[in-house]
Amino acid sequence: MATPKDAKDMFDNLMPQALAKHPDKAREVDAIYFFDITGEGGGQWTVDLTADPPSVNAGDAGNAQCSITVSNEDFQTMLSDPQAGMQLFFQGKLQVTGDPMLATKLQQFLEVVTAG
Template sequence: MAVDIQKLFNEELPAALVKHSDAAKQIGGKYQINVTGEGGGEWLIDLSDSGPKLSSGNPGNADVTISLSSEDFQKLHENPQANSMQLFFAGKLKVTGNQMLAMKLPKLFQLNAG
């Protein structure tokens, strides 16, 4: 089933960050997520000590930037652990900045599932 990317970043993940704020801060860092194509957008997810919060846009102060198409985001969301590495090595998931933080991205999506 396809995920509604706008709903995920504008409603579901912000609610999950509030609900699981301590777990979110343990992930740490500031993530810029840029999803291109249909239903995409740009969001900053702040899991630092000043967070957790999620805001629309690209203010340019992220520790790591993750860019991918909305089609590939669907695959990532279906199975973050398996598909993140597959998409990364296929050149479909672009990561700039702190690579170690990018490895923690599946934990973020687990907060929403929990």
């Protein structure tokens, strides 16, 4: 299992590799996400799982259907514990704007990324 050292490693290295390796799995999610990961090791990325091939790019492309804001520390927790997302959301540590149903679909894709 590939474990990123921080969100930057995840979005700059692991996610592009996973998208290239499993484009079909990415397109099953069929959504555009914007991630705003705060704190050290964080940053902003747009992940387009509707594109052919799916892509991840630094910054906000302005076309996200679902935006996720979370600290790098809490993001790491979400990666290691798939159930943590809901807990973080209800604690106010994970903000989701746009289509909340897409946030639930995101977990299935993150599992593909962290599986390598």
